[in-house]
């Protein structure tokens with residue numbers, strides 16, 4: 001079996017052979033680092049994540065079912081589990097078991113009992129239920145190879161008025177080729193009838209958009225202030 005790192009190098013070599021630039025390289029599962037490296041990066045004291053502001057904007061409440069997809073070291077999973085306790089559930093989803101072990105240990109140390117770890121697949125979060133209120137992605141969707149397939153799979157686990165929330169960075173706002181333009185994400189979401197319901201200006205360098213279907217208690221169906229960037 002070819003390991004992911006090797007697969008990525010082969011993929012880039014292939015692209016180079018045919019003169020395809022890295023900016024077009026979304027065909028590769030991107031920059032998957034070893035768990036130890038991610039944990040070090042995610043836990044940097046100077047990392048700007050604004051967890052409390054994000055949770056407040058999402059209006060998470062006790063009883064909600066939330067999936068933190070690509071949960072990494074648990075930066076969002078742990079406080080989100082607290083926000084939905086005692087009867088809500090936080091599913092921390094990752095493709096790297098070591099990350100999940102790290103989060104489980106962290107939750108145990110903090111006495112959190114409503115956090116469940118889920119080993120996802122590259123194209124499917126493999127959630128154990130279909131009543132999810134919020135599927136949350138922070139700096140993850142740009143790493144997933146088949147974004148349209150992944151959002152399609154995610155939507156199947158949501159309640160009719162469930163939300164898919166994505167925080168990522170536009171390519172033109174960064175020297176790094178890996179990021180995703182919000183307009184592309186809007187298109188993938190529109191293909192499954194999810195539309196931008198709320199946009200939050202929490203970050204200077206990232207967009208933060210909540211998508212919903214116009215259904216049930218969707219914000220899209222309520223009288224509200226116009227969405228803003």
Ligand SMILES: C[S@@+](CC[C@H](N)C(=O)[O-])C[C@H]1O[C@@H](n2cnc3c(N)ncnc32)[C@H](O)[C@@H]1O
Pocket residue numbers: 032038042069070071072073074075076093094095096099120121122123137138139140143144145
């Ligand atoms: C840049 S880290 C972000 C971690 C976390 N969301 C945060 O912001 O602190 C990306 C995480 O996504 C995970 N990941 C990458 N591809 C994935 C996929 N297809 N499904 C689920 N998780 C994935 C990686 O293992 C890693 O833990």
